[in-house]
Amino acid sequence: MPWINELSLIDGPIPIVSAVMAAVAILFLLIRRSPRWWIFAVSTAAAATLLGVLGCWAVIHVFYWWAEDLPATVVSYVALLLWVITLGGATALAGLRGRQRNRVLTRAGSLRRTFAAAATLVVLMFIGIQVNASFGQYPTVGTLIDPPAQIAQAAPPQMQFAPGSQFMTSPVAQRWTSKGALPATGSVVSVNIPGTASGFQGRNALVYLPPAYSAPDRPVLPVLVLVSGQPGSPDSWLRSSDLVDSLNEYAGTHGGVAPLVVIPDPNGSDAANTMCLNSDLAQADTYMAIDVPAWIKANLDADANHAHWAVGGFSYGGTCAVQMVTRHPEVFTSFMAVSPEREPALAVNRNVTIERAFHGDAAAFDAQLPLTLLSEKRYPHVRGFFAAGEQDAQYSANVKILQTASRQAGMTVEAASYPGGHSWTVVSAALPHGLAFIFSGLGLP
Numbered sequence: 001m002p003w004i005n006e007l008s009l010i011d012g013p014i015p016i017v018s019a020v021m022a023a024v025a026i027l028f029l030l031i032r033r034s035p036r037w038w039i040f041a042v043s044t045a046a047a048a049t050l051l052g053v054l055g056c057w058a059v060i061h062v063f064y065w066w067a068e069d070l071p072a073t074v075v076s077y078v079a080l081l082l083w084v085i086t087l088g089g090a091t092a093l094a095g096l097r098g099r100q101r102n103r104v105l106t107r108a109g110s111l112r113r114t115f116a117a118a119a120t121l122v123v124l125m126f127i128g129i130q131v132n133a134s135f136g137q138y139p140t141v142g143t144l145i146d147p148p149a150q151i152a153q154a155a156p157p158q159m160q161f162a163p164g165s166q167f168m169t170s171p172v173a174q175r176w177t178s179k180g181a182l183p184a185t186g187s188v189v190s191v192n193i194p195g196t197a198s199g200f201q202g203r204n205a206l207v208y209l210p211p212a213y214s215a216p217d218r219p220v221l222p223v224l225v226l227v228s229g230q231p232g233s234p235d236s237w238l239r240s241s242d243l244v245d246s247l248n249e250y251a252g253t254h255g256g257v258a259p260l261v262v263i264p265d266p267n268g269s270d271a272a273n274t275m276c277l278n279s280d281l282a283q284a285d286t287y288m289a290i291d292v293p294a295w296i297k298a299n300l301d302a303d304a305n306h307a308h309w310a311v312g313g314f315s316y317g318g319t320c321a322v323q324m325v326t327r328h329p330e331v332f333t334s335f336m337a338v339s340p341e342r343e344p345a346l347a348v349n350r351n352v353t354i355e356r357a358f359h360g361d362a363a364a365f366d367a368q369l370p371l372t373l374l375s376e377k378r379y380p381h382v383r384g385f386f387a388a389g390e391q392d393a394q395y396s397a398n399v400k401i402l403q404t405a406s407r408q409a410g411m412t413v414e415a416a417s418y419p420g421g422h423s424w425t426v427v428s429a430a431l432p433h434g435l436a437f438i439f440s441g442l443g444l445p
Contacts, residue, residue, distance in 0.1 A: 005142025010133050010425060014141070022126035025119035029087040044086045052079030064347035067273075068394060071421060073134055077127045084127075088120030136424035137240050148238035152189050156207060156299060157214070164297040166220040167304040171443030172257055176219035182211040182256040185248040188238065193264055193295045198286035200274075202265030205292075206234045207300070208247055211256035220301050222308035222442035224259040225292060225324075225332070227317030229424075231270040234263040240424035241314075246431045250439070259310075259442055260302055264292045266320065275344035276320035277368055279357035285368070288320065289328040307381075310438045312336030314427045315395075319344050319370075322402060325382050326373040334441035335384045336434040338427050339395040340402060343369050371405055380410040385437040387430035389420040 007014055030041055056075045059065045070078075092113050138144040168175070190204045212219055226243070228236040237243045243261075251258040266276050266284045274284035293309075296302050303309075311332040313321045318340030325335045346353040351360075358364045366372050386403050388396040399415055406413045414437055418429035439445075 005140060005146070007141045009129060009138055009140060009144065010136060015129055015133060018122075018126040018129050022123045025122040026084065026087075028115060028119045029084065029091060040090070041087065044090075045083050048083035048086060049079045052076070052082055060348055064349065064352055067341070067345035067347055067353075069348070071134055073421075074131055077131055081124065081127050084120055084123040088116050091116035134421060134423065136420070136426075136428075137236070139240060139424070139428075143239045148188075148235050150188050150238065150244055151206065151235065152187050154189055156189055156191065156209060159299065159301050160218060161220065161301050163299075164304045166301065168220055168308065168443075169305065171445075172219050172221060172303075173254070173443070173445050176212070176217075176257070178212065178215055178255050179217065180215065183214050184211070184252070186210040186213070186244070186251060186258065188244065191295075191299070193292055195283070195287050195291050196294065197290045198283035200266075200268070200282050200284060200287040200291070202268050202287065203233060205262060205264040206238065207263070208244065208258075208261035210247065210251045210258035210260070212251070212258070213260070213301070215256070218301060219257065220303050221257070222259045222444065223296060223300075223302050223310070224261045224438065224442070225288075225296075225309070225311045226261060226263045227266060227276070227288075227311070227313035227320045228263070229313075229315035229317055230267055230273050232316070233270060234265050236424070237263050240427070242428040242431055246435060250435065254445060257444065259439070259444065260296070260300055262292065262296055262300075264288065267316075273316070273346055275346065275353075275357060276316070276323050277344060277357065279365075280359060281357050285323070285327065288324060289331055293331055306331055307333050308442045310334035310336070310442055312338075312434065312438065313340075314338045314424065315340070315422065316344075322370045322384075323368070325379070325384065326370040326377075327368065329379055329382050333382055334438050335382070336387075336430075336438050337384065337399075337402070338387045338430050338434065339389065339392060339422055340386070340398055341395075342398040342401055343371060370402065374402075374405040374409040378410045379406070382406075382411045383437070383441045384411055384413040385434045386413060386415040387426065387434060388417055389423060389426040390417045391419070391421045392423075392426070395422055 056070045056078055060069050132138050187209050189207050191207055193205045195201050226237055247258050266288050267274055274282040276284050278285040309332050311321045311324045318337035321335040321337045322340055324332045346356055354360055354362050354365045386399045388399045403413055403415045416433055418426045420426040
């Protein structure tokens with residue numbers, strides 16, 4: 001039933017119903033006549049809270065799994081998870097002990113064990129829905145249970161122009177109009193972009209081809225390169241955001257024209273973090289600035305004028321976008337950075353990042369940072385759009401710092417905030433404004 005796939009996991013009936021069911025389930029697990037049970041419930045709640053807080057702190061500050069603290073809401077859900085598993089497990093264990101003592105499991109005891117297991121699962125489902133809502137990774141039921149359906153298992157159409165031969169000085173809207181019927185929507189294809197110069201091998205990239213690319217006399221089109229967050233993958237842009245719908249909507253009102261959108265993978269896996277830098281970890285900067293543009297020019301009818309090239313991303317991807325325009329303004333002249341980091345990082349401890357990626361050479365790390373380059377160079381031809389969630393204090397502060405530094409370096413920049421935290425929900429909210437800003441720099445109306 002297609003309507004089920006469209007149900008939201010972020011707001012609406014599913015989160016509300018799951019919250020009600022979780023409240024009932026917790027009440028079932030709590031209700032007992034014995035005072036000892038209530039003492040046990042209160043003491044385990046305190047212990048779960050302590051373990052949840054310490055555990056979430058440890059994975060960031062001791063094991064360095066991520067480069068920023070987990071949101072307080074996520075920490076609270078981890079504590080709730082531990083508590084509910086303890087309550088449910090204790091109820092089931094009590095039933096098993098009763099069976100061992102009495103040799104016969106009463107009907108009431110059997111039902112209580114069954115209901116305890118079901119109640120635990122209900123609360124776990126609620127926690128999963130709420131944690132997902134915090135990050136917006138799966139906006140709907142369909143994005144959770146199915147892979148992005150719009151990815152075509154086919155190579156891009158054969159090029160009509162010699163690779164890299166088309167250097168456009170005028171906007172595409174001034175030099176091309178459709179002479180026939182076009183598809184109602186664009187298409188997305190999966191491609192391999194080899195690390196010819198960098199030696200880096202990422203996962204398959206995705207390419208959005210607008211309706212105009214299907215025309216027999218297709219135009220040479222501007223380019224937008226997008227990067228996902230970390231952990232994440234290229235198809236996060238399809239699964240977690242409104243990107244394809246936004247591009248199709250734009251193309252539908254502009255004669256089928258939109259940019260060629262290429263979504264490469266500069267990490268290689270969900271767990272990897274290259275920081276989009278050339279370091280001991282990988283030559284990710286070379287991959288993004290040399291290999292990806294070379295593949296685009298060799299395989300797509302793309303505008304060779306880099307004044308019509310842009311880069312964007314969310315979180316790690318937003319950081320990468322700022323890195324690209326500060327290190328390679330000859331390649332990318334416009335950018336969109338949603339919730340970027342102040343600087344790329346592997347851990348909250350800056351020394352850990354420098355040790356792992358640069359053998360402790362802080363000067364080599366600092367030399368590649370956007371804030372360093374923005375303080376040393378001028379970028380009068382670069383345009384940028386920053387965005388962050390209103391409830392995302394850390395990344396909103398990052399945006400203010402980067403926006404100020406960018407303006408002082410001569411860039412033309414805008415910034416906006418949207419309801420939400422560090423979430424793909426904010427990305428979808430920012431896309432209309434962010435894409436409009438970028439498209440104006442690419443020569444699109």
